[in-house]
Amino acid sequence: MVRILVALLVVLMLAPTAPASATSIVAVVNGSPITSYDVGQRERLLRLTGTQGALSSMALDELIDEKLQLNAARQANVTIDEGDVDRAIGEIAGRVKLSAGQLGQALSQQGVNIKTLRDRIRAQIAFNRLVRARFQAESQVTEQDLVAALLKDDTLERQIETAEYTLQQVIVAMPENPSAQRLAEANRIASKLRAEFNGCANGIELVKKTRNVVVRPFGRRTESELTNDVQDALKDVPVGKLAAPIETPRGLVLFAVCDKKTMQSTNAAMKALEPELANERGEQFSKQYLRQLRRDAVIERR
Numbered sequence: 001m002v003r004i005l006v007a008l009l010v011v012l013m014l015a016p017t018a019p020a021s022a023t024s025i026v027a028v029v030n031g032s033p034i035t036s037y038d039v040g041q042r043e044r045l046l047r048l049t050g051t052q053g054a055l056s057s058m059a060l061d062e063l064i065d066e067k068l069q070l071n072a073a074r075q076a077n078v079t080i081d082e083g084d085v086d087r088a089i090g091e092i093a094g095r096v097k098l099s100a101g102q103l104g105q106a107l108s109q110q111g112v113n114i115k116t117l118r119d120r121i122r123a124q125i126a127f128n129r130l131v132r133a134r135f136q137a138e139s140q141v142t143e144q145d146l147v148a149a150l151l152k153d154d155t156l157e158r159q160i161e162t163a164e165y166t167l168q169q170v171i172v173a174m175p176e177n178p179s180a181q182r183l184a185e186a187n188r189i190a191s192k193l194r195a196e197f198n199g200c201a202n203g204i205e206l207v208k209k210t211r212n213v214v215v216r217p218f219g220r221r222t223e224s225e226l227t228n229d230v231q232d233a234l235k236d237v238p239v240g241k242l243a244a245p246i247e248t249p250r251g252l253v254l255f256a257v258c259d260k261k262t263m264q265s266t267n268a269a270m271k272a273l274e275p276e277l278a279n280e281r282g283e284q285f286s287k288q289y290l291r292q293l294r295r296d297a298v299i300e301r302r
Contacts, residue, residue, distance in 0.1 A: 022036075023035050023036050023037040024036045024302075025302060026039055026060065026301070026302055027060060027063075027064060027299065027300060027301045027302060028298075028299070028300045028302075029064050029067040029068065029297060029298075029299050029300075030067070030068075030071060030297055030298055030299075031298075032067050032071075034060065034063050034064065034067070038063055038116075039056060039059045039060050039063065040059075041111075041112060041113060041116040042059035042060075042062055042063055042116060042120070043055045043056050043058075043059040044110060044111055044112045044116075045107075045112050045116050045117060045120070046058060046059055046062075048107075048110060048112065060301075062120070064294075064299060065123075065290060065294075066119065066120065066123035068290065068293040068294065068297055069123045069126060069127035069130075069290070069293070070122070070123050070126055070127075072127070072130060072289075072293055073126035073127060073129070073130045076130055076133070076134075078126055078129050078130045078133070080122050080125050080126045080129075084125055085118050085121050085122050085125070086100070088121045088125065089103065089114075089117070089118065089121065092117075127286070127290075131282065131285060131286045131289060132282070134285075134289070135281070135282050135285045135286075163222070163223045163260055163261070163262060164220060164221070164222050164223075164260070164261050164262075165220065165221055165222075165223070165226075165234065165255075165257060165259070165260050166219070166220050166257075166258045166259035166260070167218040167219065167220075167221060167255050167256065167257065167258065168200060168204060168215060168216070168217055168218055168255070168256040168258060169215065169216040169217070169218045169253055169254075169255060169256075170193065170204075170207055170213060170214075170215055170242060170253070170254040170255070170256055171213065171214045171215075171216065171250055171251050171252070171253050171254075172186045172189050172190050172193075172212060172213055172245070172251050172252040172253075172254070173212045173213070173214060173250065173251040174186050174250075174251040174252065176249060186212075186245075186251060186252050187245065187252065189210065189212070189213065189252075190245040190252050190254055193207055193210065193213070193242060193254065194241070194242045194244075194254065197240075197241060197242045197256065198240060198241075199240040200240065200256055200258035203240070203242075203256065204256065207256075218255065220259075229246055230246065230255065233245075233246055233255060234255060234257065237255075237257050238257065239257050239258070239259060239260050240257065240258075241256075241257060242254045242255070242256050242257075243255045243256075243257065
């Protein structure tokens with residue numbers, strides 16, 4: 001899908017395409033037909049993205065896979081809202097400086113119905129969600145996996161530099177589903193606390209005297225042990241100051257940075273490796289799952 005972004009920049013400059021021939025059924029996948037029109041449309045889309053090779057055969061294979069992907073997603077109750085497809089189309093159009101409507105017009109001038117692109121995106125989103133759900137349930141990356149990966153690859157750093165924090169939680173309490181007025185008041189209190197807070201030694205005691213504010217110890221944590229939203233909030237916050245508030249069901253949570261030091265951490269190295277390993281395994285799982293769907297399907301080519 002990435003290649004389409006560059007190709008569509010020049011799509012309006014390409015020569016007009018030949019008119020479509022008569023439509024016939026070229027394949028049936030579990031009772032669902034694929035027509036010569038479908039294949040022709042996908043072949044043109046592949047050509048626009050710069051794909052090379054036996055495009056007609058590649059187009060048919062893609063369409064067969066997508067039938068299987070969408071059917072598997074439906075059976076697993078994975079639904080795709082048209083808004084999801086609209087957003088993906090909008091992102092593609094935006095990257096090539098076009099509106100969604102202009103993108104549709106550009107494709108149309110090359111004989112490609114925007115529905116062809118929408119169908120492709122819909123299948124990708126549905127299968128990605130299905131694979132993600134099944135992969136998380138069946139093939140989670142464990143700590144043992146990460147240790148084995150570090151030991152196996154000599155090019156990987158066994159330890160990386162990370163931050164270790166000593167933190168306190170400052171919670172501006174709010175009810176569940178607070179009104180806009182209550183949320184605004186909580187943010188006003190949080191801003192005041194951040195402006196006045198000047199070190200954990202005296203600041204924590206001062207905070208405790210503020211109405212509807214609770215202080216809880218959080219202890220020492222390395223950066224890799226913190227959630228992404230906490231990591232983002234703590235970024236560039238100096239020692240002795242409060243981080244920006246994070247909205248939670250309990251209220252606004254501000255982290256007081258009582259101490260921070262740099263250290264070498266094996267755990268941080270494993271955490272840094274985890275997304276790459278998970279992505280690699282996810283791709284393998286996706287390919288295996290699709291092969292299984294093909295084995296179990298009734299596919300008739302005509």
